[in-house]
Amino acid sequence: MALQSHSMNLTEPLAPNAEWVHESSAQVEIKLYHGHTGPVKSCQLIENKNWLITGSNDNTARIWDFQSGKEIHQYKLNHDMAAIPAVRINQEATRLYSCGWDKTVRCFDVETGKEIWKGVHEHIVTNCHISHDGKSLCSGTDLDSVLSIWDTATGVMSTRIPNVHESTITSCQFNIPDDRIITTSTDKTTKFFDLVTHRSTMTLRGHEGVVSNCTFNKFERLYATCSWDKTVLLYDATVGSFRREGPLMLPKLHEGSIAACHMSEDGKLLVTGGYDLRIVLWDLDNMTHKLGLRGHRDWINDVCLTSDNTWIISVSNDCDIRLWHVANCDNIKQVIEQNKTLKNAKIISCSKCRKNFSSNKLQRENGDSAILCVFCRLEQKQKNSHYTQILHDYDRPGVLNDQVSLKSNFTEPSVPSFQHY
Known part of the structure; x- marks a missing residue:
């Protein structure tokens, strides 16, 4: 999704349900937004509206003012308290979509909060994603590993693609031109399904465990995947050398399964979050990490990066939404080097x-x-x-x-x- 960058005002007054949580000696400033009463599973930015959208197992989706943390809207998602792995909103911010373990995908009107349509799967829905033109929604399932495409205007399932993977689809998303869907799976692979030829055109391998997510830059030249095997792999599509030599692996810093990853639009930065309660900001040009961030008290489920690369957003099972100001992270390299020394103790x-x-x-x-x-x-x-x-x-x-x-x-x-x- 193309996002418009804009500067963030650090002096913006915070809403009552938001707070600064860093200390005066902290190297990274942190905002903490409260409101959800259950694990927060997904987050998405709509920067041209200054919106942050989150979805939670408390059966709600919420829209927050990014700068102040004020809750703008709250939506009841009607998933009967089932786990809700993803909530998405279209670029025009007129339709909200959710999927749940109750085997449904649902569409809501953003202005009124009313449910417009409901689609039903045969098995648990593990993820969903809206196309960039807003016309299609893709969703993936658990036991039958079916990839479905829905017409967002009518709620009709336009295409059903079985057996894309050998086991559970963990994530699915449209590429930038909306002509391919990228899926990850517990079968340890990432696949690209071409919507023109209706066939899988590329398979990424290399992980030894469940592939939880995939991310790429706006030019789709570099792909990164993260896994429950605690690794992050990089695939350069411009040269295709990974087909002969395998992908590049970033240093193994996570101590637990990695749940989410997000690459900056320019492909220079990558942020990952995992079940080790750690967020890592990576420098992809130098194949090293820039920052390691701690603060969440439970599993981190999703992360994203603002288009100007100044803020990281993370959500967790601890019900918190954290915003990390990383604009000046280059100035604290010395602290990171000291931390590396400490890790050798x-x-x-x-x-x-x-x-x-x-x-x-x-x-x-x-x-x-x-x-x-x-x-x-x-x-x-x-x-x-x-x-x-x-x-x-x-x-x-x-x-x-x-x-x-x-x-x-x-x-x-x-x-x-x-x-x-």
Whole structure:
């Protein structure tokens, strides 16, 4: 979806259900929006209206003012409290679409909130996506792995494509020209279904686990996929070398399954979020990470990046919506390098009290081979010279240096048949 970039006013007054949650010493400013009472599963930006759209298992979709966090609209989605994996809105912001584990896809009028039509699948619907021209909606299912295309005006299923994958479709989306649908699956592949020839034209392989999502830049030259195998793979479609040599793999920073990914329009940045509660901002030009962000208290389900690359939006099972201001992330490279050093630290045991502490805090006196924690060193100095010293939080034994708090905000087939209706 083509989004219009615009500058974000950081001094915009926040609504009562929104707050700044960063501390004065924080390197990344964070806004936190409250309102949902169940896990938030999806987020989408409509920047030309300054809207943020979220969908939740609390059976609601909500539209927020991006800058202030004020809730503009709330929609009851009629999915009978079933899980709602995705909520989407068309570019004109006139129609809202949702899909649920109740085996339905639904269309709502944005202005009135009334349900316009309902489409029914035979099995659980795992994802849906609106075409860029707003005329079609695609949806994917669980057990039968069916990809369906709906006419958004009438709610009629225009095309049903079975057996696109060998197992569950985890995500589906239209490409920029709306002539292909890209799907990911638990069968560890990503596929491209051509809507002109009605056949799968390309399959991306390389993951060892479930492929949860795929993202690409506006030129569709670079594709990134993320997986439950904790990896992010890059495929360069301009040279096609991945067909011979395989995809490129970004450094393995996530410690758990990666649920979502989103690439910037220029293809220079990528943001990923996972079940390890970590968000990572990647520099694709240099194949390295720029930032690791922590703060969510439960699984991260979806992430997106503003078109000017200044804000990351993330949603989670903790019911929170977080906005991370990353415009100045290049200025905090030094902090990231320090964090890399901390991650190399080892946990060792004190020779005297046997408590664990980080090797980063290991100090030995001249000629002393004993390995002592800060407390035992202090005790020894007090006995010898009545020396006193102020202890800092980071000197306490048992604190792992690769854990990062909110204070710093840094961390972690055959061609399918098809039917027309």
